[in-house]
Amino acid sequence: MPAPATAHRVRDVVAPLVEAAGLVLEDVEVTRAGARSVVRVVVDLDEDATGGLDLEQVAEISQSISDAIDGVDVPGTEYTLEISSPGIGRPLTERRHFTRSRGRIVTLRLTDGSTLRGRIDDVDRTVPDAVLVVTPQIPGEKGRPPVIGDPVRVPLASVRDGRVEVEMGRLAEVSDDEDDDAQDATSAGQES
Known part of the structure; x- marks a missing residue:
């Protein structure tokens, strides 16, 4: 309770x-x-x-x-x-959530009811209302690479929320140092 x-x-x-x-x-x-x-x-x-x-x-x-x-x-x-x-599972609802997610693939739910899936390239904070710069990505079928579109600018005011998608292919890109750090963090967390 x-x-x-x-x-x-x-x-x-x-x-x-x-x-x-x-x-x-x-x-x-x-x-x-x-x-x-x-x-x-x-x-x-x-x-x-x-x-x-x-x-x-x-x-x-x-x-x-x-x-x-x-x-x-x-x-x-x-x-x-x-x-x-x-x-990674938290909903993205604030500007800082989107800024922290730069470089990641997200699915955005827009206020008009549509969705947009793509990589957040940048968050333009120089305008009064922040604007997300997103490169759309449509997943490829049966192991084919995704179809990548031209970057679009999405006003943050038109985004209801977003979710980061886990990219299995990017997991292999983790360097040995990062992998060792993650292993240390997991071990330390289990000891406390």
Whole structure:
């Protein structure tokens, strides 16, 4: 059962810490799990950052958030703190979500009811309302390469939301260093 009032209080406590760490607070959720509470805090990098959160950043912000929550006794019960990043499945709804997804293939649901699938090449933030620059891609049939169109400009105001698509072919492009970093992150996450 969600505890919205408690989530708002946790958000008030942790938002300044997250901002001071140069991160963005995506979401806070507090739920009951028996006699305990589970406090979930989702943080992300600033929209101009590249890559993802590393374990060091997560560890630092986790300790700060835990200390702050303990200091004001927000949940009022024993709790488990979970800190995470939004992940690939989150809906893209804000400009910074689209900016962070540059270079990825997305499916956009537009306000006119249509959809557009393509790679986000850029987000033009020099205009009053941001504009997405998207190269349309229509998947090829039975192993054929996708049909790639000319880049189009899509005003962010005409986008209802978007979803990043996992590109299986790009997984093979991961360098050995990135693969080793991902393996280290997975191992460290299992130990805590």
